[in-house]
Amino acid sequence: MFGKFKLNCDEATTICNKNQYGEATIWEKMRLMVHFIHCKVCSLYTRQNNFLTTLYKGYSHQCKNIKHTLDQTQKEDLKSKLRNYKA
Amino acid sequence: MAQNTPLLQTDKWVDNYADYLYNYAITRVNNNEVAKDLVQETFFAGIKSADNFKGKSSERTWLISILKRKIIDYYRKINSKKGQAEVRMNFYNDGDQEGTWIEERIPQPWSESANHNIENDELRAQLEECIDGLPEKYGIVFRMKTIQEFETEEICNELDITSSNLWVMIHRARTQLRKCMEDNWFNS
Structure with missing residues (x-):
């Protein structure tokens, strides 16, 4: 039981990454907390990762407001390709 | 070749749907071309398959369902590119030391003097550069999950992958991104 409870750093940071989206289970979070007790590197990773999440959120907000469109030349080109395709 | 059916107005497709489909595609693959x-x-x-259109859904919905298939095909193609040297960086040891940090990849404390505000254009540009530097298959999953904020289930359906697959890719993407931002921004 105890063997299964222990995480290595790869597993711990995988859970930390999952947790950034609020999708880690309670069980996973408990194991992560225990890992932090003896692993300062993964705690640092987690603090930095939490900060990066706030950056990504800000970036996401900016990106989502952009509507990507094709320009008129690209559309005319596409139209002629479709005409040729049908013919 | 199928002729125009009365149901579909293919001549108007570009004007009516090209932008919508393009925006849909680019938020998933993030590459103009x-x-x-x-x-x-x-x-x-x-x-080609106009005869299969029964008019039960709108033209747009029908075209999106085709585009979704195309995106899955594209994702499978890049996911299965064999022989291509994977540029993925390893962060953890194998063997006896399995899962421990590789010494030179251990996260370092960040300098306090680095700019931490995403409204800053240079920081934003650096972030984009790091995301663009991810292997394409991780980049797609990372963007869909983090930037477009899709639900896990939705991404798994759209790319036809399992959720454990998804978390492994998110993990690899984020570990590499943290390192990239550390080297090029926080401690540069």
């Missing part, structure tokens, strides 16, 4: 090609292939496939 690839997105443009996917839209074109979607229209071609739509013309």
Whole structure:
């Protein structure tokens, strides 16, 4: 039981990454907390990762407001390709 | 070749749907050329299978369902590129030391003097550069999950992958991104 409870750093940071989206289970979070007790590197990773999440959120907000469109030349080109395709 | 059916107005497709499909594609693949090609292939496939259109859904919904297939095909293609040296960086040891940090990749404390505000254009540009530097298959999953904020289930359906697959890719993407931002921004 105890063997299964222990995480290595790869597993711990995988859970930390999952947790950034609020999708880690309670069980996973408990194991992560225990890992932090003896692993300062993964705690640092987690603090930095939490900060990066706030950056990504800000970036996401900016990106989502952009509507990507094709320009008129690209559309005319596409139209002629479709005409040729049908013919 | 299928003729125009009365149900579909293929001549108006570009004007009516090209932008919508293009925006849909680019938020998933994040590459202008690839997105443009996917839209074109979607229209071609739509013309080819116009007879299958029964008018039960709208033209747009029908075209999106074709585009979704095209995106899955594209994702499978890049996911299965064999022989191509994977540029993925390893962060953890194998063997006896399995899962421990590789010494030179251990996260370092960040300098306090670095700018931490995403409204800063240079920081934003650096972030984009790091995301663009990810292997394409991780980049797609990372963007869909983090930037477009799709639900896990939705991404798994759209790319036809399992959720454990998804978390492994998110993990690899984020570990590499943290390192990239550390080297090029926080401690540069």
